[in-house]
Amino acid sequence: MHQEYPIHKINSLVKERIDEAIKLLKELIEIPTENPPGNNYLEMAYLLNNVLNKLGYKTEVVKVPQEVSDRLAPHGKGLPRVNVVGYLQEGVGGPLIHLNGHFDVVPAGLHWSFNPFKGIIKDNKVYGRGASDMKSGIVTQIFSVEVLREAMKELGYKLNGTIVESFTCDEETGGFAGVGYLVDKGYISKNTNFILITEPTDSRYIVVGHRGVIWLKVKVYGEKAHGAVAQLGVNAIDRARLILNKFAELNLHLKSRVSENILPIEASYATLTPTMINAGLASNIVPDICEIVFDRRLSMNEKVDIAMEEMKRIVEETLIKDYDIEMLMSVEPVKVPLSTMLINTLSKSIELIVGENPRYYYLAATMDMKFFVRNTGINECVVYGPGIMSVAHMTNEYVPIENIITSIKVLSLTLSKLFKTI
Template sequence: MNDLQALKEQLIDAVEQHQDELIEFCSRLIQIPSVNPPGDTTEITAFIENYLSEVGITYEKYEAADKMFNLVASIGNDAGKELVYCGHTDVVPVGDLAKWDFDPFSGEVKDGWMLGRGASDMKAGLAGIIFATKLLKKLNIELPGKLTLAIVPDEETGGEFGVPWLLERKLVKGDGCLIAEPSSPLNPTIGQKGSYWFELEVRGEPGHGSLSPLAGRNAIVDAIRAIQEIRTLWDMEITIPEEVQPLIEVSKKYMREVEKDRLKYQEVLEKITVNIGTIEGGTKSNVIPDYCKVQVDCRLPFGVTQEEVTDILKNKLDALEIDYSIQRFGFKSVANFTPADNPVCQSIVENISFVTGQEAYGVMQWASSDARHFRQYDIPVLQYGPAYLPSIHGYNEKVRVEDIIRCAKVYITAAIDFLYQK
């Protein structure tokens, strides 16, 4: 056993010995409502500040928008590489309380599960990276580089006051980054599809409903025709670039062999998905509607650009001879990935195997996250965190306690490997 392996074994034992602290910390994070919207992270940020201060970890605090706080904290030194561990403090709204079997802000541990809003997305992962950093400091582990925590708000609405705000101002840099977003136990996500959200507005001519379709021009009817064309984006054949084909294939393997309920979704990795999310139009049933607005969420695979999709949409809709406009909003990104052989990917994947004794490999996700921002700034990044995936953003959100502990072990050992790599 070499010195690094011995050190990692020591740190795994330390996580075991301090696991009650980790679980209590995670529970306390869940008990602090940090719902976005509105996105107020004042209370949870102050709680994390106190937790870091207990072992003398210094930090900088930035209020990017009203009551939206970023924390940047580091241990180690500037002599070597820098690894960033990132997590967001905000959570999605709880929805109808009557549909929960427990208090969404209880942070209760029951039958091996941590319960509450944010348990999987992503306060368990957030707790893990903060706990691992604090434990390294507490044990006086000498690092040949720097481990930085980037604790951010405003992720759940795709806002600009978290990760992009820090990166634009060069307040966070790094040679590699891990985001503790939910993932499967053995398969971090190293790539993601692009996002293309837009609102279609169709304009018509009003008139008395009793004269339709002979009078006026029905904006809703024209919008229905437009929707039919928009949905044909799914039918397009996309040529996947050669350099990402291995990632697509291993991701299909994951969907066949690991998350078997995802088998039927394999096509989404290579297709433009189209979700007609909302429709608003008209004023009364007896008035020919003069407007209709439709919000659409498309996810773009590798091999097609946003500009190409815009041109395709315009050609399809122009051919309908309707009065329309398209306005982009929300998530905007192209498909992006970090190569599996990048040091940060290797460090996480190898230490998942080291901790679990099982084969691990990176896969692609079909959604989007803050990872895209780091890649825009040439910071290699992947995502790995504890989660019960079916409960994310739903009622009765939860995560297994054993998964929280496992991920903390991976975080602390991967930091050692990455920072000691030449």
């Protein structure tokens, strides 16, 4: 419609607003929302709520009731679980676009060169826990909308549509009290046309899905005996070792189940990893219980029930009699079609701003995309944001300011196209 749609207008507005965006990023980093256990969520939620309010959004701070959060966030030590949703209606009708980011961060850990909760700026990078994953994503969401609104106002164009921004908790521990809760309670409208999650994609590639996972607990039973007459007992650790050996064989076999375009590339094949083990009461007692937890990562074309059957069959083959198998948690692989309007629009915007065709990836680990795509059935959902995946969760995590600038431009342009202003 407006052929001369001015990238230069977006460019100059981003330049004007970037200091303000970095200031907000520092404020977000300065609230240590480490999860587990989920510290300072209320403080963070009210800060973000106020930011959106001042910008004219109608907002709601969605508190998860205590008894529900105890169930959905058992790691949470009773700390409050809370999410923020903001609505901005522009003009009449038009598409509904949902932008989402999580505000919890993994624990900072030790050995940082800077205070991880200060948002120190050095060499055009902002350092701090959550700088990449993903407080810079939240800032990008907010400012890409602001830049778009300002550009439209200055140019006298009209925006028609609704922006919904959600800032959610607990992504780093599964997201059940975060996006999972919002989806459950109907906060993600069925009328949503497009969903953008601003997790780290280095401002230049697009994540279109993620692998699946099963957490499996195997409990093997034996019979206690004095260590001096171990012959009289049945050692549960010895029995469990049979399963460990068989599962190690399966793990080798899984190397042949390869998926394309997985990020990082090392995670291209399926795996089965023992991650926790618990047995024994004292050094002189033959243990009668051994409990092992396994982490099974699925390739993109595997299914949870088939992978479960395979593992159950292998345990049966050990001929161990007394055991229990429990699936603690499972997520099917998530994959959106590559031909959606959102992916096309975002790709073209990246091409225009970054100057190269974006690559598409599936993430090795699961994330909140599962709730959006699986539980709402909305396929117009992608991940794009300023953070760098490879520094997420690391000591001295940072985000380059240039990435924030790029992603605000890309998202402003994408939104303007989705709103059909150009």
